Amino acid sequence: MGPQGAAVSREEKKVENKEVRILVVDDELPARNRLKDLLEDCRASFPFELVGEASNGRETIDLLKQHNVDILFLGMECEGAPMSWLYGPLLTKPLSRKNDQSRRFDGSTSKKGMEIVDILNPASVYVYAMGQEPWCTFLTSIQYTDESKPIVESNRLVEECRGRGIESERLYGKREMHIEPR
Numbered sequence: 001m002g003p004q005g006a007a008v009s010r011e012e013k014k015v016e017n018k019e020v021r022i023l024v025v026d027d028e029l030p031a032r033n034r035l036k037d038l039l040e041d042c043r044a045s046f047p048f049e050l051v052g053e054a055s056n057g058r059e060t061i062d063l064l065k066q067h068n069v070d071i072l073f074l075g076m077e078c079e080g081a082p083m084s085w086l087y088g089p090l091l092t093k094p095l096s097r098k099n100d101q102s103r104r105f106d107g108s109t110s111k112k113g114m115e116i117v118d119i120l121n122p123a124s125v126y127v128y129a130m131g132q133e134p135w136c137t138f139l140t141s142i143q144y145t146d147e148s149k150p151i152v153e154s155n156r157l158v159e160e161c162r163g164r165g166i167e168s169e170r171l172y173g174k175r176e177m178h179i180e181p182r
Contacts, residue, residue, distance in 0.1 A: 020048040021068060025060050025116070026075040035073060035128075057112070064119050072122040076108045076154050110156035117161060124167040127154045 022039065026032045032053050039050065051067040054060040084095055117125055144151050154170045161168030169175075 020046060020070050021051050022048055022071050022073070023051050023060070023063055023067065023069045023120075024053040024073060025055075026073075027055050028075070029055070031075060057116070060116060061119065069120050069122050071124045071126070072117065072120055073126050073128055074108070074113055074116065074157075076113060076127045076150065076157065108153075110153045110160065113153075113157045114160055117157075117166065122166065125157070125161045126168070127157060127170040 024032050024035050024039075026035070032055070036050065036053070039048065042048075051069060052063040054063055084091070113125075113127075146152075158168045158170055
């Protein structure tokens with residue numbers, strides 16, 4: 001926040017910070033750890049500050065009250081995981097498929113993603129961890145089409161960001177980025 005608690009604009013961030021500020025948000029710890037490892041591998045190429053990591057929207061909001069972020073990496077699985085994903089090891093009997101699918105965790109949509117973008121006002125937004133890479137098919141059996149909800153929703157988010165002048169892309173496979181400190 002700027003003077004008297006006023007929001008800091010992207011232009012003010014350029015003057016205030018010489019390091020790129022990154023907040024990692026993903027509901028899965030292994031995904032957050034992998035992304036942090038990848039960022040560490042790049043540290044020699046550009047200075048950055050990892051301002052924090054969050055596993056859900058509430059943690060994200062709490063961190064955003066304390067930090068400004070230039071780049072947002074957003075995991076965007078639109079349909080939440082089935083109940084057994086988290087609670088399976090705690091259950092004494094396996095769930096039937098019908099019961100397992102009847103209660104799902106909250107997923108992410110373009111609307112929810114844009115709410116985070118509105119709060120953060122980042123210069124760049126990258127959607128990742130979609131599981132659409134061909135090798136993931138053998139593990140997840142996910143085969144997206146242009147009409148699949150995650151593709152439609154992530155396209156909406158990317159288009160909305162670009163329409164606002166925010167650099168945005170859905171990542172696929174491997175992507176090299178040249179990031180310069182502001």
